[in-house]
Amino acid sequence: MALYTIRRLAAVFPILIIISFLTFFLINLSPFNPAEILLQARGIPVITDDLILQTEEELGLNDPFIVQYFNWLMDCFQLNFGTSYVTGEPVWNEIKPAFINTLKLTVLSSFIIVGLSILLGVICAINEGKFIDKSVRSMSFVLIGMPSYWLASLMIWYFSVELDLLPTSGMSSAESYILPVSIITVSYVGIYFRVIRTSMLSNLNEDYVFYGRASGLPEKKITLHLLRNSLQVSISVFCMGIPTILGGTVVIENIFAWPGLGSLSVDSILKRDFPIIQTYVLLLGASFVVFNTLSDLINMTLNPKLRKGF
């Protein structure tokens, strides 16, 4: 087990290096001169050639590509991701608060999504084909089908303007979380509870359920066993879900004026703030790798069978 853990963790590094190289390489493929972009991003009304030369030198753009990459990589190891073209501030100072804001939203939503998905998944599985199962499933269809942008506007109109219960936007109080978290939850629960339901249903036909029932185990206990076995698939799905939400909150952040990673990344892309885009992609890539590894390790703990051979 310990050996496996170490191996899995060791494999993370080469993947991160590959991600970092691809990120750097792709951004450098862009046909634009970063010095010019920097000057445009800083709103300088008229950009002269002298100014461009001066900026190129400051940025160290005259080094060969591979040298630039290694310099950048070495800096990254020390958590120095360069400085933003637009503000001139260290990238980390820009990304950190945004990342934390989005993380708050993501973590809170994920917990609710996991809880609600398991609840609905179990209810639907044990009532397969009955009214409750059908109504939950059709309701989820309707909700997934609604674009979150539209649903969000509708909910702000109803709960903030008409009922005057919640703020329309921003993150000034705990109440501010209610609407964005609900919208994120609605768009993901509909997918994830199905995963639980399906895997519970496939487990229902397993021998251990049959024998459990035959030996007179109470139905509640059987459900618990079912759940534990069905969770494996779900854990992988959920662990992939967290980075997906992390990178997928753009629309929600835009409409709720949430100062998070989504708004920052879109803004940076529009202004071509390369250092921020690079770090954003790297961060997101890293979180996919980390959560993937995490889900493997959790499954390993839950299911001894998977540990065989290590």
Next chain:
Amino acid sequence: MHYKKITQLSLLLLTIFTLAACSSGDDAKAENENENELTYAMTKDIGDMNPHLYTGYMAAQGVVFETLVENTEEGIKPSLAESWDISENGKVYTFTLRDDVKFHDGEPFNAEAVKKNIDAVQENAEVHSWIQLSQKITETKVIDEYTVEINLSEAYYPTLSELSTTRPYTFLSPNDFKDGGTKNGVNGYNGTGPYILTEHKKEEAAVFEANEQYWNGVPDVKKVTSKVLPSGETTFLALKKGEINFLFTDDRGANSIDYESMEALEASGEYQVVRSKPMDTKLIAVNSSNEDSPIRETAVREAIWYAIDRKTISESILNGTEQPAGTLLSKNIPYADVDLKERGYDPEMAMELLDKAGWKLDEGSGVRTKEGNDLNVTFYYDSNAPAQKTQAEFIQDSLKNMGINLEIIGEDSTSIADRRKSGNYELLYTRTWGLAYDPESTISAFTDVSYNLHSTKGMKNSDELYKKIDEVMVTVDKEERQSLYDDILTMVHDEAVFIPITYGGMTVVAPENLENINFKQTQYELPFEEMAYREK
């Protein structure tokens, strides 16, 4: 059995919500009637407020920082400088400063502070090359505590109006300087203006409170909050709820809510919509130096000019918020009241011009040809501005009827700037600099490669044009200046290298009981200090 209960409960909740929605129609407005505050929304953060650089939001910088002189409808007026004197040769400007002004941090505003600020700007002159004055200041001298002298390398008539722009010649407390300057950032934002920046939550909100020591009278509106709301839908709902109560056209000339929403707000009786006079011109810049394109021909450019129905654009697309434009600069711009050939909407004239120029329309084909080439033209616009797209589509359709195949492409503003600079375009949606900067900024941009050089270079008398532009900036004689502007504006008008569409301005949505909503000579700022709530 208990599922039935759940279903019943949910139905009950649904009914309650629906009932509540029906009944709560007019509760919303009663709330947020905060008498002495204004909260406005904008799509981005106020940014770095450093008044000597360009990333900050001008409307925010404008209430915190001030200039020596102010550009008003009646011309240049005193602001931080009480009076000034221009030497005979036009090279020395001597300003007498007000002696009752203090920076927000208590530091006195005096000649020394003026020198430090102007020196800090000049230290970074390359960045300010758009403002010609930055290339001409040779020295700033302190004469006595409240007298300061600015020396220029040559006479330059727009000096005072360039000193009046929101940036860069504005004044920051020298205590906020970093390493003795401002080009590498500043430690604070203490200006002399009517409002003090008291709180800034990045990407969320900024709070400006009235400066109780303000030399020009303490503002009535005690607190102005700038809130970041990127999405127009939310902005509209926040206005309805009263979380924000003010809105104005942003620095890209875009409004975050559409005209229907504004009308709905006005109709509710809680808001008023106020529009300024024309401040800038939305236009199509034509790349006359593009050798491979049919638009190098004046006739084709003129035909496009005649083919555009500006009245419909103004009334149907822009709902009357902008007026049809017949000239590059509107007549209320200084020196721009020039007699120019009328070119209205006249599709027949457009066809005639094209026929005469040899662009023939064959039966059955929709596109005119000349010497085997089709009349294809490409038009670039800013994809983030919804009104531009609609206009581009409308123009595309109008030109189709003339036998011109117009391809329209929306790109982000950075790409548009790249095209403008490299000359990689045929037609480009753009606008003039605006009231406070014109005519000089728009005209001097004719010679600037990152602005409109490609548009003017293909004119047959371009060398003469550039000579006149050089002259007009340094002439001290007012009449001669007028006659040079007459020539310049006539030349570009006759060659149709800038095809005007509409005159734009600022639109403000404000609480119904707010008074004194005035405008400045610029579409980038608003005088919040003059506004006041009506007594009830």
